[in-house]
Amino acid sequence: MRVTLKNITLAYDQQPPILTNFDCQIPDGQLTALLGPSGSGKSTLLNLIAGLLTPNAGQIIFDQTDVTATDSRHRNIGMVFQDYALYPHLTVRDNIGFPLKMAHVKKAARYQRVAELAELVQVTDQLSKFPQELSGGQQQRVAIARALAKQPNLLLLDEPLSSLDATLREELRGVIRQIQRTTGVTTVLVTHDQEDALQVADQIMVLANGRLQQVGSGGDLYQHPTNLTVAQFIGRPRINVVPLGLLPAEFKSLLPTTTQATTLGIRSEAIRLATADRHRLTATVIQQIQLGRDVQTHLQTALGPLVSTAIPTTTATTLAITLAPTGCTLFAADGHSLVGGDRDA
Numbered sequence: 001m002r003v004t005l006k007n008i009t010l011a012y013d014q015q016p017p018i019l020t021n022f023d024c025q026i027p028d029g030q031l032t033a034l035l036g037p038s039g040s041g042k043s044t045l046l047n048l049i050a051g052l053l054t055p056n057a058g059q060i061i062f063d064q065t066d067v068t069a070t071d072s073r074h075r076n077i078g079m080v081f082q083d084y085a086l087y088p089h090l091t092v093r094d095n096i097g098f099p100l101k102m103a104h105v106k107k108a109a110r111y112q113r114v115a116e117l118a119e120l121v122q123v124t125d126q127l128s129k130f131p132q133e134l135s136g137g138q139q140q141r142v143a144i145a146r147a148l149a150k151q152p153n154l155l156l157l158d159e160p161l162s163s164l165d166a167t168l169r170e171e172l173r174g175v176i177r178q179i180q181r182t183t184g185v186t187t188v189l190v191t192h193d194q195e196d197a198l199q200v201a202d203q204i205m206v207l208a209n210g211r212l213q214q215v216g217s218g219g220d221l222y223q224h225p226t227n228l229t230v231a232q233f234i235g236r237p238r239i240n241v242v243p244l245g246l247l248p249a250e251f252k253s254l255l256p257t258t259t260q261a262t263t264l265g266i267r268s269e270a271i272r273l274a275t276a277d278r279h280r281l282t283a284t285v286i287q288q289i290q291l292g293r294d295v296q297t298h299l300q301t302a303l304g305p306l307v308s309t310a311i312p313t314t315t316a317t318t319l320a321i322t323l324a325p326t327g328c329t330l331f332a333a334d335g336h337s338l339v340g341g342d343r344d345a
């Protein structure tokens with residue numbers, strides 16, 4: 001099911017609006033991640049889609065049907081929150097089957113469906129247990145199965161991975177991806193963690209300051225950020241940002257000519273050891289940090305502090321570095337991105 005938000009304005013009580021004239025479209029049958037910093041309005045948006053909040057203005061449309069005034073219970077949505085919210089006195093079997101019981105589905109049919117869902121989320125061997133006997137990741141699987149029990153047209157996941165440790169988080173990302181692929185249910189995942197979004201989503205919507213900053217694949221957002229906000233939010237380590245005025249003239253010749261540019265964004269992998277006589281910049285090595293496979297090198301330069309992930313481990317205290325234009329993006333004073341470089345130094 002396709003979800004369209006048209007011209008939505010939402011304010012809490014008498015406060016300034018969180019969303020103003022907000023438009024977006026969530027494509028049918030895909031997994032869309034709503035990614036943004038804390039307070040950017042992600043949960044607000046999800047609650048509007050779920051019908052838990054009513055907009056002050058605008059329309060919410062499911063396929064061709066305007067559901068703005070439709071009660072949440074009649075929107076055929078499955079929802080999962082950060083805190084599993086399972087019923088502690090019910091077994092896993094009865095938790096998953098609870099929505100079906102409420103819908104007066106007969107026991108045999110109910111247990112059949114529970115068995116299918118348990119298999120889908122891989123908790124078949126846990127059906128007789130109570131929630132407190134499960135790990136956080138298992139509880140979240142049960143919550144997802146319960147949300148899918150009534151075959152919703154839309155699955156809304158609000159930070160479902162936030163309470164999990166790194167290993168379980170990684171595991172559940174895979175489960176969510178696989179469930180969505182298997183069922184084909186249109187899914188919206190709210191997260192503030194780009195790793196979640198990058199690993200799980202078909203498309204990512206970046207929300208910041210109540211605005212949809214950019215919609216695209218992880219690759220699009222990383223390589224072609226629409227503005228500095230997206231460029232700084234996507235990618236670890238953060239993109240290096242330097243005033244263009246500090247860049248030596250010979251480097252400027254490597255970049256596209258534009259008079260509007262005021263700021264240069266340089267991805268960490270674009271800061272490399274210089275091998276040629278030209279396009280060299282002296283850098284003092286502040287520290288090198290081994291992060292698994294990668295080495296992060298913190299440098300001090302005439303451009304200011306820079307972080308590189310393309311410099312091998314070294315004992316040198318001073319290096320000659322260069323910039324690969326492919327990892328550089330120019331930004332205008334208002335933050336919008338201009339063209340990126342396309343030639344290597």
Ligand SMILES: Nc1ncnc2c1ncn2[C@@H]1O[C@H](COP(=O)(O)OP(=O)(O)OP(=O)(O)O)[C@@H](O)[C@H]1O
Pocket residue numbers: 012013018036037038039040041042043044045192
């Ligand atoms: N019930 C409420 N009453 C008043 N203001 C609220 C309410 N809920 C959220 N807000 C405000 O709306 C803004 C957006 O909140 P929202 O929870 O949608 O953001 P978020 O991106 O989901 O953040 P987080 O990742 O921290 O959950 C915040 O400034 C928040 O303080």
